[in-house]
Amino acid sequence: MATATVKQSYTIPCSSVFRDAVLELAGKRGVNAADLARSVMLIVPEAAIEDYDDPGDPPPGDRETIVLKSGPAEGRPWRRKPRLQLRLPAGHSIIAVRKALNMALHFDLGEVKMRVEKADVLAAERLVLEEAHALKKRQNEPPVELLQSREELERLRAIVDNLAFEPLDRGVTTFNEALHVMGFAPSARPDIKSIRIKYRVLASIHHPDSNYGSHQRMTQLNAAMDLLRRHIA
Incomplete structure (x- = not known):
């Protein structure tokens, strides 16, 4: 059984013109932007990519407006630098x-061409065979460190599942329900600083983009934060 490649989220700041061109090419090819980047990085030598032109960060004044979807400022517009969100191997x-x-854009425009020689093909074939052999060996003989990491990850997931609050059926409507969601005792009367610290910790766990995230828990966490803040104010 093949081991899944660990991916991470990449935020790529870029001009809005560059972002739109990448998204248009991805749509034309029926893929996403991460597929375009990964395809180039698979076939083009790393040194060639390093020497290639970097389109750079967005110029001053190039901004996009989004509406925040979570947190205390949910629903408010926010101006930020244009970007691309990609998931790629770490x-x-x-x-x-x-x-x-x-480079992918320039390939599509015909501004970049590749020459494949026999030596290149043979070298690529050898590399693929070596990687396949190494992968098979790792699969048959998983290192102790990998097994320990997997066990620790499962243990952490079990801890989060057991310690995380159970979402309330009707949402957060009372002060005591807000205390429950934020992890305070029923008799607690926390100040705004304690509430904010607790919120930041819990949001890092329950945000849908985290490994242990939950959209329902994050929504109720935001509601609890707003209710407690209004009560204290």
């Missing part, structure tokens, strides 16, 4: 990913 730099996307 270990890449932001600049390398942006250069790879730039």
Whole structure:
């Protein structure tokens, strides 16, 4: 059974023109932006990508407006630098990913061409065979560190599941319900500083983008934060 590749979320700041061009190319190819970057990084030598032009960060004044979807400021508009959100295997730099996307655009425009020689093909074949052999060996003989990491991850997930609050059927409507969701004792009367500290810790756990995230818990956490803040104010 193959081991799943660990991916992480990449935020790639870029101009709105560059972002729109990447998204348009991805749509035309029926893929997403991460597929474009990954395709280039799979076939183009790393040194060639490093030497390629970087389109850079967005210029001054180039901003986009979004509406915040969670947190105390939920529903409010926010101006930020344009960006692309990609999920790729861990270990890449932001600049390398942006250069790879730039190369993908130039490939599509015919401004970049590749020459494949026999030596290159043989070297690529050898590399693929070596990687396949190494992967098979790792699968048959998983290192102790990997087994321990998996066990620790499962243990942490079990701890989070057992300690996390149970979402309330009717949502957060009372002060005591808000205390429950935020992890305070029923008799507690926390100040605003304690509430904010508790919120930041719990939000990092329950946010849908985290490994242990829950949209329902995050929604009720935001509601509890707003209710407690209004009560104290």
